[in-house]
Amino acid sequence: MNFDFSDDQKMLKDQARKFLTEKCSTKVVRGVFEGGAHHDAALWKQVAEMGWTGTAIPENYGGLGLGYLELCVIAEEMGRALAPVPFSSTVYLFAEALLIAGSEEQKHKYLPKVASGEIVGTFARAEGPGAVLPKNIRTTLKGGKLSGKKIAVVDGPIADFAVVLAQTSEGAGERGLQLALVDLKGAGVKRTDCNTLDASRGHSDIVFDNAAAEPLGKAGEGWSDMQRVLDRAAILMAFEQVGGADVCLAMAKDYALNRYAFGRPIASFQAIKHKLADMYVFNELARSNAYYGAWALSTGARELPLAAASARVSATQAFDYASKENIQTHGGIGFTWQMDCHFYYKRAKETGLVLGPQRAWKDKLVTELETSNA
Amino acid sequence: MDFEDSPEEAAFRKEVRAWLDANATKRSGKREIDPEDMENGAAGEMAASKAWQKTKAKAGYARITWPKGMGGIGGTPMQSIIFSQEESKYDVANGAPFAIGLGMCIPTLMAYGDEEAKKRYVWPAVQGDEIWCQLFSEPAGGSDVANLRTKAEKNADGTWTINGSKIWTTGAQFSDYGIILTRTDPNVPKHKGLTMFYIDMKDPGVDVRPIKQASGGSGFNEIFFTDVKVKDSQRLGEVGQGWTVALTTLMHERLAVGGGQGGGLDVPQLMQLARELELEDGPAIKNAAVREKIADWYVRSAGLRYTTMRTMTALSQGKQPGPEASIAKIVVASKLQDLSAFAMELEGEAGILQGDGAPMGGAFQGGWLSAPGLRIAGGTDEILRNIIAERVLGLPGDIRVDKDVPFNKIPTGR
Numbered sequence: 192m193n194f195d196f197s198d199d200q201k202m203l204k205d206q207a208r209k210f211l212t213e214k215c216s217t218k219v220v221r222g223v224f225e226g227g228a229h230h231d232a233a234l235w236k237q238v239a240e241m242g243w244t245g246t247a248i249p250e251n252y253g254g255l256g257l258g259y260l261e262l263c264v265i266a267e268e269m270g271r272a273l274a275p276v277p278f279s280s281t282v283y284l285f286a287e288a289l290l291i292a293g294s295e296e297q298k299h300k301y302l303p304k305v306a307s308g309e310i311v312g313t314f315a316r317a318e319g320p321g322a323v324l325p326k327n328i329r330t331t332l333k334g335g336k337l338s339g340k341k342i343a344v345v346d347g348p349i350a351d352f353a354v355v356l357a358q359t360s361e362g363a364g365e366r367g368l369q370l371a372l373v374d375l376k377g378a379g380v381k382r383t384d385c386n387t388l389d390a391s392r393g394h395s396d397i398v399f400d401n402a403a404a405e406p407l408g409k410a411g412e413g414w415s416d417m418q419r420v421l422d423r424a425a426i427l428m429a430f431e432q433v434g435g436a437d438v439c440l441a442m443a444k445d446y447a448l449n450r451y452a453f454g455r456p457i458a459s460f461q462a463i464k465h466k467l468a469d470m471y472v473f474n475e476l477a478r479s480n481a482y483y484g485a486w487a488l489s490t491g492a493r494e495l496p497l498a499a500a501s502a503r504v505s506a507t508q509a510f511d512y513a514s515k516e517n518i519q520t521h522g523g524i525g526f527t528w529q530m531d532c533h534f535y536y537k538r539a540k541e542t543g544l545v546l547g548p549q550r551a552w553k554d555k556l557v558t559e560l561e562t563s564n565a
Numbered sequence: 566m567d568f569e570d571s572p573e574e575a576a577f578r579k580e581v582r583a584w585l586d587a588n589a590t591k592r593s594g595k596r597e598i599d600p601e602d603m604e605n606g607a608a609g610e611m612a613a614s615k616a617w618q619k620t621k622a623k624a625g626y627a628r629i630t631w632p633k634g635m636g637g638i639g640g641t642p643m644q645s646i647i648f649s650q651e652e653s654k655y656d657v658a659n660g661a662p663f664a665i666g667l668g669m670c671i672p673t674l675m676a677y678g679d680e681e682a683k684k685r686y687v688w689p690a691v692q693g694d695e696i697w698c699q700l701f702s703e704p705a706g707g708s709d710v711a712n713l714r715t716k717a718e719k720n721a722d723g724t725w726t727i728n729g730s731k732i733w734t735t736g737a738q739f740s741d742y743g744i745i746l747t748r749t750d751p752n753v754p755k756h757k758g759l760t761m762f763y764i765d766m767k768d769p770g771v772d773v774r775p776i777k778q779a780s781g782g783s784g785f786n787e788i789f790f791t792d793v794k795v796k797d798s799q800r801l802g803e804v805g806q807g808w809t810v811a812l813t814t815l816m817h818e819r820l821a822v823g824g825g826q827g828g829g830l831d832v833p834q835l836m837q838l839a840r841e842l843e844l845e846d847g848p849a850i851k852n853a854a855v856r857e858k859i860a861d862w863y864v865r866s867a868g869l870r871y872t873t874m875r876t877m878t879a880l881s882q883g884k885q886p887g888p889e890a891s892i893a894k895i896v897v898a899s900k901l902q903d904l905s906a907f908a909m910e911l912e913g914e915a916g917i918l919q920g921d922g923a924p925m926g927g928a929f930q931g932g933w934l935s936a937p938g939l940r941i942a943g944g945t946d947e948i949l950r951n952i953i954a955e956r957v958l959g960l961p962g963d964i965r966v967d968k969d970v971p972f973n974k975i976p977t978g979r
């Protein structure tokens with residue numbers, strides 16, 4: 192049994208942390224938040240130059256071919272730093288969609304460009320509030336043309352390409368779904384910036400009006416292809432969430448040790464101590480679930496969907512709790528714009544919703560338990 | 566990252582399996598026995614436990630990490646875990662009656678007892694012939710263990726006389742010996758006036774009275790000591806150093822306890838119930854609220870399972886488990902309480918039934934009844950949160966108004 196990352200992987204993690212501490216201070220995050228940009232272009236360029244975008248992309252598609260465990264440790268550091276770059280949408284979603292559903296030709300065409308940082312990609316699925324369900328997908332793919340509207344697409348404003356969940360024939364539900372690959376700079380694509388909670392990343396509503404699109408994967412397999420993409424992304428995102436939750440605990444602890452009230456550090460009050468202990472417990476459970484997800488992802492284990500749902504639910508809960516109780520521990524100052532607490536609070540919600548809400552993942556988790564027990 | 570044994574671990578596992586095959590039969594869904602059940606008349610179980618313990622001790626598997634000649638093979642903590650994993654696949658008697666003695670009392674005796682005592686007591690305890698209990702808590706103590714009043718007074722002939730009472734002592738009713746923390750000097754601050762001894766539980770001055778608990782069981786006891794005479798050679802550690810000795814015991818306790826799973830009642834049982842039940846809107850398993858709850862508890866259980874694996878990995882790399890092991894009990898005990906209560910809620914009016922007549926043989930009612938005790942025994946949820954806050958996160962200790970105050974000057978509120 193060796194349920195831990197290797198020394199090499201830990202070294203990569205240290206390097207990533209060192210780099211991001213230096214290049215991605217919360218000043219950088221604040222710059223994106225306050226400057227109205229959709230990402231930090233200089234940081235993104237450096238991230239790509241280091242090859243991080245190609246970490247898990249095989250060498251024959253231009254990547255480093257290191258593997259998913261390596262990508263997991265980088266993801267955790269990206270989450271710690273709240274890096275305002277389109278890493279998760281390009282690497283966890285777009286690249287994974289290509290790896291899962293792409294033809295050899297598509298993989299050779301797009302993946303090297305992802306690995307080199309030449310293109311930003313994203314995944315567009317939701318069309319309105321509420322659950323994303325096969326019967327509600329109205330975006331159509333017909334004769335190589337895509338029409339419809341997707342909402343709140345992460346990194347939409349800066350993405351070059353999107354993988355889009357579309358319906359190939361009227362009223363066919365899940366059986367008609369297919370993924371489509373669209374050049375967002377092409378004709379018939381109209382993007383509108385969204386006003387979102389987490390301004391460290393840009394989001395767009397995207398209208399497709401007979402936009403040129405190529406099918407990605409087979410007709411009728413769009414839903415299951417998407418589930419597979421989401422499973423992998425959920426595990427990688429869980430590492431980002433665990434990283435973010437860890438920072439929240441460290442911030443809360445640091446503040447509580449240095450802030451005096453009633454003549455003593457507030458960290459000496461049990462109400463604060465117990466709150467931070469609970470944060471620690473949630474964070475540890477989430478980390479362990481994420482590790483199991485990392486194992487399942489790196490080995491392609493049969494348990495991958497269950498591991499993904501567990502990592503997702505656990506990490507979302509941990510980051511939610513840590514980010515809100517971090518503000519609470521800080522008191523009034525924690526709720527001011529000048530402090531960094533709110534960046535984490537917002538990112539926790541963004542990461543918790545972007546791949547689908549907890550409710551949907553919990554339902555999926557139980558479905559997986561039902562099948563595994565059958 | 567993998568779940569495979571190292572070559573050494575695989576070899577040990579193979580050796581253990583071969584031994585178990587030769588000495589036990591494969592598991593066939595045996596009932597878990599705890600000391601409480603034994604007190605309630607399962608004498609046959611006790612005999613079986615003692616017999617299995619003896620078999621293991623002879624092979625060196627009773628205390629794997631202990632040296633040869635002390636009942637062990639000088640093995641690693643990982644080997645100990647491997648043995649437990651394999652043992653759990655066989656239909657063997659429960660080792661619970663020996664857990665406290667071997668987990669806490671005997672290690673303390675080995676650290677502080679004289680050579681004669683070690684020679685006399687270690688081996689009989691390892692092979693299950695003699696059972697030990699730990700006499701620390703007192704009625705006025707609660708989580709403040711050092712606030713104890715049981716007196717040990719030195720006699721002119723060098724012996725000691727113990728008077729007082731202890732409470733919440735697991736398994737005292739079938740114990741042969743116990744380690745007891747006493748106050749030998751009330752005029753100094755509370756942690757400084759304590760001294761540890763071991764005593765014979767069959768001494769006529771020792772009166773063990775089982776306590777009937779809210780769950781109906783009687784695993785705990787109250788014990789009264791009237792002029793119990795002990796020799797000075799039964800003292801463990803220096804006079805006044807009892808707290809240091811007790812900390813040794815409690816450190817072993819953490820290693821020994823390491824997070825029980827609350828009688829095994831968990832998500833699979835809840836799912837089984839949810840499959841069987843019909844709610845207002847159809848099968849319970851299809852109900853969204855039920856599914857959410859199942860998922861919530863599943864991620865806690867899974868998180869703990871994988872946390873244990875991370876700890877095992879650390880052990881296999883020669884690291885000591887840290888106080889982070891405290892998270893297991895906090896999570897398990899409150900999950901058991903909430904999950905059981907939720908299951909009873911699903912059962913509707915039948916939820917109030919108990920025992921065989923209740924749904925699923927009363928499993929959830931049993932869990933619900935034992936959960937409050939589990940949240941208290943071995944450290945309350947609150948104390949465990951303090952431990953995490955102070956020892957893991959490095960936050961300050963609580964303000965201590967009794968610090969540096971002589972024990973007999975500390976306010977008692979009565």
